[in-house]
Amino acid sequence: MYTPDFHYHKAGSVAEAIEMLGHHEDSRLLAGGHSLLPLMRLRLARPATLIDIGGLDELRGIRVHEGHIHIGALTTHGEIARSHDVQHANPLVAEVAGGIGDPQVRNRGTIGGNLAHADPASDWGTIITVMDGSVEVQGPSGSRTIAIGDFFQGAFATAVADDEIVTGIRVPTLVRQGHGHGHDHGHGHDHGAESINGEVGEYAKMSHPASFYPVIGGAVVINAEGGRCVSARVAVGGLVPTPRRAPSVEAALAGQELTAGNLEAAANQLANDLGDEIIGDIFASADYRRAIAPVEVKHAMLHAIGLAHH
Amino acid sequence: MKVPIKLTVNGRSHESEVEARTLLVHYLRDDLGLTGTKIGCDTSQCGACVVRMNGSTVKSCTCLAVQADGAEVTTIEGLAQDGNLHPVQEAFWDNHGLQCGYCTAGMIMTVAELLERNPNPSAEEVRAGLEGNICRCTGYHNIVKAALAAAEAISSGAGGG
Structure with missing residues (x-):
């Protein structure tokens, strides 16, 4: 065709x-x-x-700075997934990159293109939102940085002007304490909640079975200390026209002991953050998405702190 | 709109003028006559059209020929060297890693890349690596077996590839 x-x-x-x-x-x-x-x-x-712009090598590559990673807009999902720098500085980002589409999609698809396309369910939209990252754009009058919360303007619509181009993405690193840098991978798969000191992140999604495109995604970053949640960031994709943070879930988690029951109770606050604009299509109705989203958020939380049964 | 492109396909350089909207798979099949690469779903899901571009597997139905300008492309026709099948081809043959054969070229291209990145994969890793290749006959069992046999042949040096 x-x-x-x-x-x-x-x-x-x-x-x-x-x-x-x-x-x-x-x-x-x-x-x-x-x-x-x-x-x-x-x-x-x-x-x-x-x-x-596929040949512009100046837009390609990953640089790790103090506190954040800079990813060139043309860097492919596969390059991000295989980057040892990303695996070390933000294992959540590396893991998500490795789960996008299939190997061929990861070889061609770029993080900048994915964000500029602004599909409401895109993996990167949800992940950069939960990481509170930002997007760098360049236009005739120079460069500017757009916070991810201001970047998405609606389904398939962004704050990038017609004569601007996305040049790079800034993603904060996951903050880890206690274990020393380089040892703890931040996932928490093998840890009990008590052993986590610092930020752990995880993403759970329901994907279309043929295209692997996400239908609903939930992402969490939990900052934990001694088995308790100090603070949390939670984002969901595929529910409303843009990826969205879930402040009610975040508030419900803060200060709580990291038990499965507390996590589930917090995830169930999600409805308060969604409003009435929930999208639906022939594959997944609005009601279905509303019902499944807290489940994905709960799975992400349980995996993040190592309480999930695989 | 016609656009001049210059690329290498299976070691031979080609200079062509293509309509900008020509997909790489059509250029390979219709202009160069390399019909080993198939068109299946035409929506970048099934993997029948997988070729390698600068070493990376790509779905050639979701790539414009103009995007391959300057690239080195390898199709299934370019895998055999000096009349010897590539070890992955050999393993698919030996293990009957096909039924109707329509997905086979894409499967082989994907497995070849997979084994370069992970020379000793588990069956589970092979299955994950083949996420983007669909066998409509559902003949996955022997495809996975073939991929594992190819890994062994390559690592033991028997394949010579």
Whole structure:
């Protein structure tokens, strides 16, 4: 199945890509193409012009800084999953990257393209939201950083202007204490809750069985000390038009002892954070999503602190 | 809109003019006549169209030919060297890792990459690595067996690949 016809331009630099965006009306950027090309083939998108940024090596690569990781927009999911730096600094991010789509999707799909596409259920949308990360964009008047909470404006809509390009993603590292850097992988799979000091993160999702695209995802980062939750961040995807933090769940968890019962009670607060705009489609109705979402959040919590039965 | 591209396919360089919207799989099959690569679902789910581009497996139905400009592409036709089947091909043959054969080219390309990244996988790791390849005959048992046999052949040096 071919896409509709379009004009094709290959950008030689970020500056050139931005200039092209300004000159061509109804143009879209092409990175790995794993969101855009399927849409075009279904005629759900018909841009007049594609500007190919796939060759811009300046947008590729992972750098670890004090307190955060910088991931170039064109870095593929597979590169993130295999990066020892990411595995060490934020094992949640590495694990999620390794669970996106299938090996071929991970070889082509990029983190910047995924976020710019802004599918309400995207793995990265939920994960960057729970990590409280930010997105760097560049336009004719320079660069700016958009906090993830301001980035998504609706389903398939972002705060990136028509003549701007996503250049990179900043993700905080998971803060670990007690075990010393480099030993504790942060997952907590093999630990009881008492042994966790610092942040542990986990993601649980229900995926479409053929495409592996997430339908509903729940992500948690729990900051624990001595078996108690000091504070928590919780985010869900696939429920409302954008990934969303769940402040009621976070508040219900803070200060609590990390028992399965307390985690479940906190997860069940999720309905308070969703409102009435829950999305539904032929694969999963709104009611179904509403019912399953707290279950995914609970699974993520149990896995994070090592209480899950695999 | 026609766009000039230059790429290497199975070691041979090609210069072509393609419609911008030409998918890599159509370019390989229709322009170059390399019909070993199949089109299955056409929605990047089934993996019948998997080829390698600069070493990485990709679904060639979800890649434009223009995106392969400058790349080195390997298809199933390019795996055998000097008349000797690639060890993964050999293992699929020996273990009957196919039924109708439609998914086989994609399966073999994926297993070849999988074994380069993980030379000694468990059956479970092979199955996870084949997530993006669907066998409509559901002949997975022998496919996994073939992949494990190929791993052994390669690590023992018998495959020569």
